[in-house]
Amino acid sequence: MSSKTDKPVMRSAAWRISLWATLAFACGTLLVFVFLHQFVADDIGRRSDAWLSGEVEVLGDVAEHTPKDSVYDRVVGEVAELAGKEVPNRLQSDDVVNDSVFFLQEGTDGTLKLWVGAGNGEPNLKAIQAKNLPSDRPVDLHVSGFSTPFRVASVRIGDGSRIYLGLSERDEIRVLRNLRFRFFLVWLALVLFGFGIVFFTTRRMLSHVRGITEAASRIGRTDLSTRVPMTSHNDEVTQLALTLNHMLDRIESSMHQLHTITDSLAHDLRSPLTAIRGKLESSLSTTRDGEHAEPIASAIEELDRLTDFLNKSLDVAEAKADALRLDRSEIDMDELLRIMIDLYEPSMSERGLKVQLMSSGPMKIVGDAALIHRMIANLFDNELKHLPDGCSVTMKLDSQDDATTLLVEDNGPGFPLEIRPHLFERRVKGRESNGHGLGLAFVEAVVRAHGGTISASNRETGGAVIIISIPLSAVEHPVAASPEVARSN
Amino acid sequence: MRLLLIEDELDIQRFLRHSLEEAGYQVEVAGSVKRAEQLAVEGVYDVLIVDLGLPDGDGISAILRLRQLGVKAPVLILSARRSVDDRVRGLEQGGDDYLTKPFALAELLARLRNLIRRNNPSANEATRLRVLDLELDLLRREATRAGETLQLTRQEFVLLEYLCRNAGRVVTRSMILDQVWGMRIQPDTNVVDVHIYRLRGKVDGKSQQPLIRTLRGVGYVLKDR
Numbered sequence: 001m002s003s004k005t006d007k008p009v010m011r012s013a014a015w016r017i018s019l020w021a022t023l024a025f026a027c028g029t030l031l032v033f034v035f036l037h038q039f040v041a042d043d044i045g046r047r048s049d050a051w052l053s054g055e056v057e058v059l060g061d062v063a064e065h066t067p068k069d070s071v072y073d074r075v076v077g078e079v080a081e082l083a084g085k086e087v088p089n090r091l092q093s094d095d096v097v098n099d100s101v102f103f104l105q106e107g108t109d110g111t112l113k114l115w116v117g118a119g120n121g122e123p124n125l126k127a128i129q130a131k132n133l134p135s136d137r138p139v140d141l142h143v144s145g146f147s148t149p150f151r152v153a154s155v156r157i158g159d160g161s162r163i164y165l166g167l168s169e170r171d172e173i174r175v176l177r178n179l180r181f182r183f184f185l186v187w188l189a190l191v192l193f194g195f196g197i198v199f200f201t202t203r204r205m206l207s208h209v210r211g212i213t214e215a216a217s218r219i220g221r222t223d224l225s226t227r228v229p230m231t232s233h234n235d236e237v238t239q240l241a242l243t244l245n246h247m248l249d250r251i252e253s254s255m256h257q258l259h260t261i262t263d264s265l266a267h268d269l270r271s272p273l274t275a276i277r278g279k280l281e282s283s284l285s286t287t288r289d290g291e292h293a294e295p296i297a298s299a300i301e302e303l304d305r306l307t308d309f310l311n312k313s314l315d316v317a318e319a320k321a322d323a324l325r326l327d328r329s330e331i332d333m334d335e336l337l338r339i340m341i342d343l344y345e346p347s348m349s350e351r352g353l354k355v356q357l358m359s360s361g362p363m364k365i366v367g368d369a370a371l372i373h374r375m376i377a378n379l380f381d382n383e384l385k386h387l388p389d390g391c392s393v394t395m396k397l398d399s400q401d402d403a404t405t406l407l408v409e410d411n412g413p414g415f416p417l418e419i420r421p422h423l424f425e426r427r428v429k430g431r432e433s434n435g436h437g438l439g440l441a442f443v444e445a446v447v448r449a450h451g452g453t454i455s456a457s458n459r460e461t462g463g464a465v466i467i468i469s470i471p472l473s474a475v476e477h478p479v480a481a482s483p484e485v486a487r488s489n
Numbered sequence: 490m491r492l493l494l495i496e497d498e499l500d501i502q503r504f505l506r507h508s509l510e511e512a513g514y515q516v517e518v519a520g521s522v523k524r525a526e527q528l529a530v531e532g533v534y535d536v537l538i539v540d541l542g543l544p545d546g547d548g549i550s551a552i553l554r555l556r557q558l559g560v561k562a563p564v565l566i567l568s569a570r571r572s573v574d575d576r577v578r579g580l581e582q583g584g585d586d587y588l589t590k591p592f593a594l595a596e597l598l599a600r601l602r603n604l605i606r607r608n609n610p611s612a613n614e615a616t617r618l619r620v621l622d623l624e625l626d627l628l629r630r631e632a633t634r635a636g637e638t639l640q641l642t643r644q645e646f647v648l649l650e651y652l653c654r655n656a657g658r659v660v661t662r663s664m665i666l667d668q669v670w671g672m673r674i675q676p677d678t679n680v681v682d683v684h685i686y687r688l689r690g691k692v693d694g695k696s697q698q699p700l701i702r703t704l705r706g707v708g709y710v711l712k713d714r
Contacts, residue, residue: 274591284706
């Protein structure tokens, strides 16, 4: 899978999609865990409470029925100690002293009567007395000196004293912490793995889309024979490619129809034109006397103008439909303009017109040499026909980014106001003009066919300015050096 | 010179045959690919003119078929299409030439001469051209008229050289644009005329006998007698 894209991965759709998908996945699993955690914590709590309540009952019973003699402390103490060894959720600890359970008997006078557990039991008693524990259910009790709270159940026995059984929540907390830590590791791995999978699948999918985009953009305005690539799966992307290709088929077929029409029109007109011209020429060559030759010669000239008009009309018509066929080769605009100026300079200086070229050297574009030649000739013809004597024309050739810009400006009267909004339309010409009104329409047609832009306006200081910009699209089309263009004089 | 004209339009057939015979060619005419194949097998030709739109096939495949039959003569393709087909371009690179309809007879004749000359390369190209009292030194890029050096620009020299090479024959404006400036354009202004006018000023200026003649509706000719 090749990714030729030059934009960073972070800005690709695949990245965004995987980010969102991962976020949703992470939130979902987190939520599930929170429920699970709650459930486990509740369950552990419930078990501890049940044990506490049961044990405290038993201990209370034992304390009540054990005679209050000298062995009372030992008997109850041992029972309490034994109970402490059956603590639920207890983790194996090497400590000799069991600090997770305490047993405490509080006398009626509020003094510590019996203590089994770590320490001397005073802080526990103080905490119990400060909190005034209810006797029906176990509650949390914070004891100074212990970092984790105790769960404490109590029972009042016959002699009025109270028995407290406390279970440290340390082990419960440790179990839950352990659970959370393991979950976090698994969750992180899952999320990263999920992100990876989503990212690579979407990227793969979108690379097909990118392939389609690249192929579609390669299919130029006039080259309709290529098709976008199809994948072997029958998924949405393939459907997209299929739809695009169907659309291209239809466009190509209507384009083909247009070509057939213009071609047959051209053909049907050209053959009789050829015959007429041939006959006129034959009769011109046999007519020696000037009086008869004159109308024949002028008929031939009219015929040539008609042919030129026919060519331009059809070109403009095809270009308006984005169907002008280009025969591409490399053209040096700088060289072309110099040759054109060389060609037109005498005609211009006859009229006192000056022409100047400002160029920074060779500037290659890829285009149809014949069309570009005719386009530039049209621009010169335009100036020659419309400029009053003594004006000057400046041409600036410049390259910006990936386009060549040609600016043609003069200091003549500019475009007549009434035609300015319609400069590039067919048959639009100034009142004074004697052309057939195709000049600028043709120029625009050629520029369009090359994927360029054109603008025409009047300068503030007077005079017309035409700006043509043609992209240097040399990459997509193989460059065939044309001998006609590579001429040097 | 034997020439095979493959063209189905009767009008064009007729005037081409007439004009080509007048220009000194022996013309055989075929109105279809089938007939052309027959003629090509029977006879040997120096040059062929083939119209692209034929009733029983496409002109280019006809040319390729004739090539298979062993016809080596160069071909001038006549096309009524506006855009030049890639295949025509291919043939052009192979030494053949094309012309779009309608065309000036002078241009057709010039292209035919070119094709025949290219096909039978004569001895070394001359380095000097002489037409009456006009003399061109192609190596030193110098032109003299009656022994007097003409002050020509580079472009004017190229133009004069082209006229001299075609002395006595008509050259059209589009031929001049094609051969001297290297572009096939049809300016609707008199750009070529002005160049000729200037050149004439220098070549014929002081002389009693003007060499460059304008033939209205046709083009120019450099007189050689």
